[in-house]
Amino acid sequence: MDPDALSKAFVEHYYTTFDTNRAGLANLYQETSMLTFEGQKIQGSQNIVNKLTSLPFQQCKHSITTVDCQPSGPAGGMLVFVSGNLQLAGEQHALKFSQMFHLMPTPQGSFYVYNDIFRLNYA
Amino acid sequence: MEEQVEMVGRAFVEHYYHLFDTQRSSLSSLYHQSSMLTFEGQRLQGVDHICFKLNHLPFDKCHHLISTIDTQPSSSAGGIVVFVSGSLRLAGEEHPLRFSQMFHLMPTLQGSFYVQNDIFRLNYG
Numbered sequence: 555m556d557p558d559a560l561s562k563a564f565v566e567h568y569y570t571t572f573d574t575n576r577a578g579l580a581n582l583y584q585e586t587s588m589l590t591f592e593g594q595k596i597q598g599s600q601n602i603v604n605k606l607t608s609l610p611f612q613q614c615k616h617s618i619t620t621v622d623c624q625p626s627g628p629a630g631g632m633l634v635f636v637s638g639n640l641q642l643a644g645e646q647h648a649l650k651f652s653q654m655f656h657l658m659p660t661p662q663g664s665f666y667v668y669n670d671i672f673r674l675n676y677a
Numbered sequence: 678m679e680e681q682v683e684m685v686g687r688a689f690v691e692h693y694y695h696l697f698d699t700q701r702s703s704l705s706s707l708y709h710q711s712s713m714l715t716f717e718g719q720r721l722q723g724v725d726h727i728c729f730k731l732n733h734l735p736f737d738k739c740h741h742l743i744s745t746i747d748t749q750p751s752s753s754a755g756g757i758v759v760f761v762s763g764s765l766r767l768a769g770e771e772h773p774l775r776f777s778q779m780f781h782l783m784p785t786l787q788g789s790f791y792v793q794n795d796i797f798r799l800n801y802g
Binding site: 586588590593595620622624625626627629631633635637650652654656658668669671673675677 | 679713715718745747749750751752754756758760762775777779781783793794796798800
């Protein structure tokens with residue numbers, strides 16, 4: 555699959571899962587995965603999913619504005635850089651965010667998130 | 678180990694934007710032939726093309742002010758991912774532009790780092 559198509563597919567899948575079945579994100583991370591969420595560092599799929607499922611909002615919707623990707627090196631990794639809006643239920647204004655993922659291939663031929671960094675973009 | 682990654686990331690970011698703001702042509706020392714830059718969606722590869730692009734942006738004087746720097750070791754062989762957000766002030770412009778940028782740094786044989794991947798986006802709105 556061409557890298558652009560792959561990263562778009564991944565981004566769509568990631569945010570749809572986040573918005574509709576947040577606990578389902580667990581199979582996109584592994585024990586070695588790292589998340590930095592607004593400066594807080596978390597390691598490992600279980601800890602990461604605990605963090606994401608306990609964020610102080612229930613319903614949310616990500617709308618993606620830009621997706622950029624580049625191959626990261628000979629190991630077949632892919633860097634994906636996303637910007638978009640995050641609308642929380644009940645909030646009038648959407649939050650703007652940027653996020654980067656470093657995806658690594660699995661032996662089964664799919665990808666998991668090795669590095670994940672999320673930041674809100676304040677005005 | 679984690680602290681070392683963070684120190685390297687911060688030192689690199691400081692150095693990168695200092696060069697960008699005071700001696701833009703010297704950024705060539707930070708990229709290799711294999712380096713990739715995506716600048717506002719435009720893709721460039723190799724130090725020559727990257728530096729040509731950066732040296733020909735439509736402004737002369739600028740100043741980067743960094744708000745956040747996040748670092749993590751990347752899986753590949755001593756690499757580091759660095760995620761930056763900040764504002765970019767252009768000479769003569771009243772309002773600074775907000776931006777986000779990610780770097781994937783790889784170690785050189787001499788014990789420093791170069792930019793293997795670079796993605797830059799302005800944050801509008």
